[in-house]
């Protein structure tokens with residue numbers, strides 16, 4: 001444990017945790033969210049129509065997908081954005097597991113999905129992972145797998161480029177920035193498999209498209225995509 005962790009633990013004792021979304025109410029145990037925010041969580045209907053929804057539409061002509069779904073809408077100033085910020089920048093790792101479990105439940109409830117063979121979290125660069133201490137997408141993937149009980153594969157798809165922040169960049173710049181930034185170690189592991197790619201948020205889809213390109217040598221692979229959030233266009 002580094003000194004920073006001690007300080008954060010001490011602060012948590014002095015200032016008990018508040019709901020990450022509204023920062024007013026006490027959260028329910030291990031969820032980091034209060035009852036009110038949980039009830040306001042803006043879930044999509046994608047899991048009812050996994051092969052025909054706005055997320056699928058955004059990938060048309062770019063990535064052939066079996067199914068795609070975002071769990072909730074990410075409005076510019078809403079609870080989902082606060083939740084994702086807590087997950088990525090405030091060490092609230094439980095949030096990833098909680099949201100992943102919710103995705104897993106939606107997958108199991110829907111009779112439209114075919115469960116994947118492998119769950120592959122979108123990787124982050126090793127330098128970023130060292131800094132943050134974890135990959136938030138791996139936490140989401142683990143939460144999903146707690147419910148659907150397949151296999152999380154997180155050591156095969158690698159982020160090889162440490163891209164700068166993409167905030168404020170247009171779509172073509174984003175694509176250019178991340179193109180070829182992922183590498184698949186052993187493509188033969190994925191032959192004839194159905195892969196569920198997991199990301200925290202879908203905005204332009206450039207990251208997921210770049211991940212898909214890393215699978216170009218795999219024979220007969222099928223893709224689906226699950227994210228916690230989809231930005232409202």
Ligand SMILES: [Zn+2]
Nearest residue numbers: 019022034037
């Ligand atoms: Zn709240």
